[in-house]
Amino acid sequence: MNLRLIGIGAGVLIILSLPLAGAIAGPDFAGPADGKGGGLLSSLGLSDSSRTADGVRAADGRARPGPPEQPRTDSHCGPQLTAPQGLEAQTCVLVSEGRTWGRSYYRNTSGRALDAVLTVMGPAGRTVQISCAVAAGDEPGLCETPREESVGAPDAYSAVAEFAVPDEEGRLLLRSGSNPAAASGR
Template sequence: MSALLAVVLLAVLLPLAGAAAGPAGSFDEDVLAKDVPARDMPAKDVPARGVPAKNGDVRAKADTPVEALGDGTDGTAGKPAKQARTSGLLSGLGLTTAAQCGPELASPEGVEAQTCVLSQGRDTWARTYYRNGTGEELSAVLTLMGPDGRTVQMHCAVDEGDEPGACETPRERTAGEPEAYSAVAEFAAPADADGSEGQDQGEGRPMLLRSGSNAAPATGS
C-alpha cells in the first residue's frame, strides 16, 4: 500500500476532476495540498479495481484557480456547470475543504474514477469523480466508512459521455479525526432486461471498477 493520498484545500488534483464536482462550498478558491502516505489511513480491506489512468498524478498544484462545477447532492451524477481551466477529475474542493484522495483509476471498459473523503468545518463526506466512456449508463454505489463503524451509502446513476461527473454522500458530523475516514465507489454495468440482481451489484451487472480513497492501484478490472 504505497499509494499517496492527496490532502487538498481547493485547487487541482487529477486530469478527471476538471469539470466535475458536487457542492463543497465555493469552487473558486485555491487549493493547498500535502501528500499523505497511504499507510497513515485505515485500509478498510477495500482493494481498488482497475488500473491507473494515464494522467493519474495525485499531487495537487497549489494556487490554481478553478471554475464553479456541478451539483451531486441528490444522488445523481453532478453536471458540470462549465469547463474548468485545468484538466483533471479533481478540480476545486471548496472553501477550506480538505480532501484525502486515492489514485485515479481506469477500467478496460472505459470507466475512469477517483474517490475522496472530504472534510470542511465539522462535516465529513465522500465524493467520487468519474468519466463514463463505456457507451451506456452505469450505476455506482459510494460508501463512506467512519472510525466508529458507521457507514453512509449513496446510489448514483452514471450517465454515459465524455464529460466528467460526480457522486457524493450526504455530509455528516465528523466523529474523531477526518483522517480516520475512508470511502469506496463501485461502478457496475446495467442490469439485465429482467432486472435480476445478485452478486456484484446484481446478476448481469458485473463490477467494472472499484475506486477507493486510500487504496493502491491494482491491475485488472
Template sequence: MTETADPSDATGAGRVTHCGPALVSPRGVEAQTCVVADGAATWARTYYRNTRGEELRAILSLMGPAGRTVRTHCVVPAVDEPGTCETPREEGRGGAEGYTAVAEFAAGGDPDGPLLLRSGSVRAPSRAG
C-alpha cells in the same frame, strides 16, 4: 495520496480532501474517490467519466469510526463527460483521518452484472504521527 485544499470549493477555507489514485478500467470507466472534510462535516465524493456508451450505476460508501457507514446510489449517465457523485454530509466524528470511501461501478440495468471498477480513497494520516 492527495491531500489538498479542494479546488471546487469557492471559499477554500479549511476544506481538505484525501483521495486515492485515479483509476482507469479497460471496460470504459475512469474514477477517483475521496474523503472530503470541511469543518465538522465529512463526506465522500467520487469523480468519474463513463466512456462505455451505456448508463452505469455507482454505489459510493463512506466508512467512519465505530463501523458507521453512509451509502449513496448514483446513476452514471452514458456521456463521455466528467461527473461527480457525493454521499450526504455528516457531522464528523474525530476528523477525516477516521474515514475511508469506496465507489463501485457496474452496468446500470443488471444487478448481477460484473463490477466494472472499484475506486477507493486512502486513509488520511493521523494527527498523532
C-alpha cells in the same frame, strides 16, 4: 504684450493650483479615515488610510474587498483508476467545517449507463451510502454522499465507489477507493 500674457497665465496657474496645494498640505491629507473628511488622495480613489498622522504605516484592520473567503476543505483521495471498458474514477473523503463526506469523480466513455454505489466508512462503525446513476458520455461527473457531522480524526474515514453494469448480474467494472496507492516495497 507677450509679458502681459505670460503674467496673466502665471497668475491663473497659481490661482488654480492653490486648492491643489492646500489639499496636499492640508490636515485632511489622509482622507476620510482621519475623521476630517475628503482629501486629495481620497478624492482620486488613492487614499492610504493605513498611515497615521505622523506618516507611519499602521496595521490595516479593514475588510478586504472581493468575495468572502470560502471555508477550507481538506481531502484525501485515492489514485485515479481506469477500467478497460472506458470508465475512469477517483474517490475522495472530504472534510470541512466539522463535516465529512465522500465524493467520487468519474468519466464514463463505456457507451452505456452504469450504476454507482459510494460508501463512506467512519469510526465506530459509522457508514453512509448513496447510489448514483452514471450517464454514458465523455462529460465528467461526480457522485457525492450527504455531509455528516465528523466524529474522530479525518484519517479515520475512508470511501469506496463501485461502478457496475445495471442488469440482473450487476457486473462490477471498477472499484475506486480513497486510500492512496500502496508504495512498492524493495
